[in-house]
Amino acid sequence: MKSVFVPFLCLVAVLFVTVSAIGPPKPLTCEQTQFLVKACLDxxxxKTTAPSISCCQGLNEVIVLSPTKEERLFVCKCLKEEGSQIPNLDQPKTLDCDR
Structure with missing residues (x-):
């Protein structure tokens, strides 16, 4: 029993140190956000009637990496600013940051 407990305890200690060293993810930058949703431009x-799979995957990643309300507002405003520079943008399909 003791021969199993010591390696198990060492494994738990290594996992704890690894997880605590990683820490929480850093918030997305505007450039990272724009890159993740670039597939949604069509x-x-x-140009298309439905979002592509890569568009949905990028949006899901933005959602996962922006868990707080402040981070989501930052992402929304960043995308809204980028959207103002896109010709032929369909406004109803874009973000409303005030919701």
Whole structure:
């Protein structure tokens, strides 16, 4: 029993140190956000009628990496600023940061 307990305890200690060293993820930058949603451009400019799989995957990643309300507002405003520079943008398909 003792021969199993010591390696198990060492494994738990290593996992604890690894997890605590990683820490919480850093908030997304505007550039990272824009890169993740770049696949959505065809959809928001009416070139396609439905978002692509890569668009949805990028948006899901943005959602996961922006868990707090402040982070989501930052992402929304960043995308809204970028959207103002996109010709033929379909406004109803874009973000409303005030919701």
């Amino acid at each position: 959809f928001v400019t009416d």
